[in-house]
Amino acid sequence: MTDPLVIIAGGGIGGLATALTLHQIGVRCIVFESARDMRPLGVGINLQPNAVRELYDLGITADELDRVGLPAQEWALVGLNGNDIYSEPRGLLAGYHWPQYAVHRGRFHMLLFERVLAAIGADAVRLGSRIVGYRKASNGAVSARIEQASGSTAEVHGDLLIGADGIHSAVRAQMHPTQPPIHWGGAVMWRGTTWAKPIRTGASFVGLGTHRHRIVFYPISPADPKTGLAMINWIAEVTIDNTDGWKQLGWFRPVGVSDFVHHFENWTWDWLDVPALLRGADSVFENPMIDRDPVSTWHDGSVALLGDAAHAMYPTGSNGASQAIVDARVLGAAMVREGVTQKALGEYDAKLCGPISELVLRNRSAGPFGLLNIVDARCGGRFANIDQVIAPEERAQFMAGYKAAAGLAIDNLNRAPPTISRGSQIGPLQAI
Numbered sequence: 001m002t003d004p005l006v007i008i009a010g011g012g013i014g015g016l017a018t019a020l021t022l023h024q025i026g027v028r029c030i031v032f033e034s035a036r037d038m039r040p041l042g043v044g045i046n047l048q049p050n051a052v053r054e055l056y057d058l059g060i061t062a063d064e065l066d067r068v069g070l071p072a073q074e075w076a077l078v079g080l081n082g083n084d085i086y087s088e089p090r091g092l093l094a095g096y097h098w099p100q101y102a103v104h105r106g107r108f109h110m111l112l113f114e115r116v117l118a119a120i121g122a123d124a125v126r127l128g129s130r131i132v133g134y135r136k137a138s139n140g141a142v143s144a145r146i147e148q149a150s151g152s153t154a155e156v157h158g159d160l161l162i163g164a165d166g167i168h169s170a171v172r173a174q175m176h177p178t179q180p181p182i183h184w185g186g187a188v189m190w191r192g193t194t195w196a197k198p199i200r201t202g203a204s205f206v207g208l209g210t211h212r213h214r215i216v217f218y219p220i221s222p223a224d225p226k227t228g229l230a231m232i233n234w235i236a237e238v239t240i241d242n243t244d245g246w247k248q249l250g251w252f253r254p255v256g257v258s259d260f261v262h263h264f265e266n267w268t269w270d271w272l273d274v275p276a277l278l279r280g281a282d283s284v285f286e287n288p289m290i291d292r293d294p295v296s297t298w299h300d301g302s303v304a305l306l307g308d309a310a311h312a313m314y315p316t317g318s319n320g321a322s323q324a325i326v327d328a329r330v331l332g333a334a335m336v337r338e339g340v341t342q343k344a345l346g347e348y349d350a351k352l353c354g355p356i357s358e359l360v361l362r363n364r365s366a367g368p369f370g371l372l373n374i375v376d377a378r379c380g381g382r383f384a385n386i387d388q389v390i391a392p393e394e395r396a397q398f399m400a401g402y403k404a405a406a407g408l409a410i411d412n413l414n415r416a417p418p419t420i421s422r423g424s425q426i427g428p429l430q431a432i
């Protein structure tokens with residue numbers, strides 16, 4: 001008899017966090033990733049304290065995270081007149097026991113990839129292998145159909161299949177064949193990075209504008225001591241009429257700054273020059289802000305969904321990647337209790353599918369940026385004294401409500417026992 005095997009579809013942040021977690025608790029797994037090679041793709045993402053806690057428990061150190069990003073210190077919303085609407089400290093400064101990190105998505109992804117190879121072995125991630133469907137066997141096992149980049153096909157057998165294959169998940173499409181198409185609410189995002197002087201704390205996330213027309217920016221590297229410049233991740237965003245649906249071919253394409261900079265041409269203050277920030281980028285990508293309608297379950301017998309495949313969400317709350325990491329850990333904890341079984345998948349689903357589906361809808365209605373909607377509705381986004389538009393208590397209450405929904409209520413998180421207790425094993429001890 002061989003040890004149970006978990007097949008993971010997708011080697012993104014969710015799939016790799018799952019592989020590391022399963023290895024830590026002594027469960028065999030193989031990741032099948034459609035990309036032919038792993039490259040440091042993407043720009044900035046945030047790792048919230050709830051995810052950093054799990055990364056630390058996986059043995060990833062602050063030093064390693066410091067090499068791919070920096071601890072975030074502040075989150076701020078600013079009106080079109082350049083005045084603050086709201087600001088709060090983040091991470092350790094806010095009282096969490098763990099920092100929040102603003103990282104380069106690609107470099108963080110490569111960190112996880114190298115960790116997986118070092119811990120599990122060079123064969124742990126099969127590149128150029130797209131999972132196109134699954135078949136549940138009558139004995140409770142599962143087979144996944146794989147299309148190789150070479151054109152050949154294969155079938156792999158395991159005890160469980162985890163669909164961590166992102167927003168266009170093939171596993172989810174089979175699990176929920178009647179799911180509606182991708183949802184696009186009309187927001188178009190242009191993303192890039194520019195070397196520039198960081199403002200405010202030097203590690204501040206700033207959302208400036210209105211809920212339909214804004215720029216978000218934050219550094220994802222410390223400032224170079226010689227030049228004072230940091231890598232600033234920015235997302236410029238405009239909401240347009242979506243009645244006819246997204247007309248571009250594909251969801252992600254390189255564009256020139258001249259295609260969209262006119263939306264931000266007058267956005268200059270003595271402390272910020274938005275057109276210069278946008279023009280300073282080497283390359284820019286356009287993509288619509290999309291998510292998926294929640295589904296009733298992420299679980300189908302020996303198959304479960306995880307990460308974006310389960311809960312693709314608008315990036316308004318900066319918690320897509322963090323939630324994928326938390327999913328992996330909650331799944332691992334369920335396996336510690338129930339073994340490599342369908343029951344464990346059911347427990348994982350029962351714990352997360354409902355509340356995280358609610359978070360998807362909360363982010364769709366602007367997430368923490370909802371404060372901008374309120375300010376816009378009350379004064380068109382222009383104000384002299386924000387307290388006369390929305391009282392400090394109302395602002396604080398709004399943000400507390402969001403954090404509780406996202407699993408980020410400070411006291412709750414600080415008090416919570418580890419998701420997976422140190423040394424928990426359901427197989428032989430693994431070095432990580």
Ligand SMILES: Cc1cc2nc3c(=O)[nH]c(=O)nc-3n(C[C@H](O)[C@H](O)[C@H](O)COP(=O)(O)OP(=O)(O)OC[C@H]3O[C@@H](n4cnc5c(N)ncnc54)[C@H](O)[C@@H]3O)c2cc1C
Nearest residue numbers: 010012013014034041042043130131165166307308320321
């Ligand atoms: C290339 C890339 C760049 C990104 N850049 C950003 C960014 O700049 N900012 C941001 O906020 N978010 C970005 N994201 C999304 C962000 O990483 C995710 O929202 C979050 O990390 C959750 O991760 P995930 O692992 O669930 O999904 P994903 O990160 O989407 O990972 C899914 C993985 O599965 C693979 N895959 C897809 N289909 C199959 C299949 N059928 N079989 C096998 N493998 C499959 C994909 O190649 C991918 O590696 C990016 C995602 C990708 C894939």
